[in-house]
Amino acid sequence: MGKLSDAIFSAGNFVANKIQPPAVILLYHRVTSLAQDPQELAVSPANFDAQLQHLQADYNVLHADQFLYYLKRGKPLPKRSVLVTFDDGYADNCLEALPIMTAQATPALFYITTSKLNTNKEQWWDDLERVMLTGNTLPATLEITINGAAHQFNTATSSAITDTYYALQAILRFCSPDVIDQAMQYLYSWAGCGADGRPTHRMMTFDELRAMADSPYVHIGCHTHRHPAVGMLPYTQQLQEIGQSKEILESLLQEPMQHFSYPFGGRKFLGSKRYYNADSIKACKELGLQMVCANYYGQVHTWSNRFALPRILVRDWPIAEFKSRMERFFKL
Numbered sequence: 001m002g003k004l005s006d007a008i009f010s011a012g013n014f015v016a017n018k019i020q021p022p023a024v025i026l027l028y029h030r031v032t033s034l035a036q037d038p039q040e041l042a043v044s045p046a047n048f049d050a051q052l053q054h055l056q057a058d059y060n061v062l063h064a065d066q067f068l069y070y071l072k073r074g075k076p077l078p079k080r081s082v083l084v085t086f087d088d089g090y091a092d093n094c095l096e097a098l099p100i101m102t103a104q105a106t107p108a109l110f111y112i113t114t115s116k117l118n119t120n121k122e123q124w125w126d127d128l129e130r131v132m133l134t135g136n137t138l139p140a141t142l143e144i145t146i147n148g149a150a151h152q153f154n155t156a157t158s159s160a161i162t163d164t165y166y167a168l169q170a171i172l173r174f175c176s177p178d179v180i181d182q183a184m185q186y187l188y189s190w191a192g193c194g195a196d197g198r199p200t201h202r203m204m205t206f207d208e209l210r211a212m213a214d215s216p217y218v219h220i221g222c223h224t225h226r227h228p229a230v231g232m233l234p235y236t237q238q239l240q241e242i243g244q245s246k247e248i249l250e251s252l253l254q255e256p257m258q259h260f261s262y263p264f265g266g267r268k269f270l271g272s273k274r275y276y277n278a279d280s281i282k283a284c285k286e287l288g289l290q291m292v293c294a295n296y297y298g299q300v301h302t303w304s305n306r307f308a309l310p311r312i313l314v315r316d317w318p319i320a321e322f323k324s325r326m327e328r329f330f331k332l
C-alpha cells in the first residue's frame with residue numbers, strides 16, 4: 001500500500017477500534033525445520049513454542065467455535081482476541097505443532113486440503129521445488145505449454161533455475177488442478193525424476209488426521225480437495241472442489257465441517273486473476289459453511305465479512321519480532 005492509502009487504512013481502523021476492540025486471525029502452514037523453504041511456510045518448533053507462550057501470556061486465544069459464536073451473534077470479541085489457524089494439512093501439524101499446542105494448552109483451527117492426504121505425494125508448489133531446486137541434473141532449457149500458452153525458460157545455471165521456479169509458481173497458482181497436474185507430469189519427465197514425494201513434505205495420514213481431530217485443542221476445517229485458486233474456476237467447479245473436501249473430512253471424522261479457508265486467499269486484483277470471488281462466497285454459503293478465512297492483512301470486527309475474513313501470515317519470526325508485530329497488528 002502507498003502512504004496515503006496506509007494513512008486512510010489506519011484512520012479507519014482507529015475509528016473502528018474505538019467502537020469495538022479488534023481481533024486478529026493468525027495464519028501458519030508448517031511447524032518444522034527444513035533444509036530450504038523458498039515459500040517461507042515453516043516456523044521452527046522453537047519459535048512456534050515461544051510464539052504460543054507469548055500469545056498465552058498477553059492475548060486471549062480463542063477456540064474456533066468461540067470465535068464463530070461472537071461473529072455470528074454480532075457480539076464484540078473479547079479484548080486482544082486471537083485465533084490461530086493453519087492451512088493445508090502437513091504431517092508436521094500433527095507431529096510437531098500439536099505437541100507444542102498441547103503443552104501450552106493453546107487451541108488452533110486446521111484447514112485441510114484432502115487430495116494428497118494419506119499419500120506420499122507433495123502439494124504441487126513443494127513438488128515443483130523438489131523437481132527444480134533439490135539438485136536434479138536439469139536440461140539447459142525448459143519448453144513447456146501451460147493452458148495452451150508456450151513458455152521457454154533458461155535453466156542452464158542455478159540462479160536461472162531459481163528464477164524459473166518462481167516464474168512457474170506464479171503461472172501455475174492461477175491454473176486449474178488438471179492443468180497443474182499436466183504441467184507436473186511434463187516436468188517429471190523433463191527432469192527425469194519420479195512422482196513420489198519427500199517424507200519431509202507429506203500431508204497427514206488418515207490416522208494422524210483422526211488423532212488431531214480427537215485433541216481438545218484442535219478444530220478441523222476444509223481447504224478444497226486439490227487446492228486451486230477457486231476464483232479462477234466456474235461456480236460449479238468451485239462448489240465441487242470445496243464440497244469434496246467437506247464431504248471427505250466429514251466422512252473421515254464423523255463431524256460436520258463449519259470452517260473453510262480459500263487456497264492462497266489474497267484479495268489483490270491481478271488483472272483478471274482472482275484467488276476467490278463472489279461465486280466462491282456463494283458456494284460456501286450453499287454448502288452450509290459458517291466461517292471462511294481469506295489471506296489479506298487486516299483486523300476482524302463483528303461487522304467483518306464472515307465469508308472472507310482477513311488473516312495475518314506468520315513467518316519464522318524470533319520472539320522479539322513476533323511480539324512487536326503482534327502489537328502492530330492490534331494497532332495497525
Ligand SMILES: [Zn+2]
Nearest residue numbers: 087088263264
Ligand atoms: Zn493452502
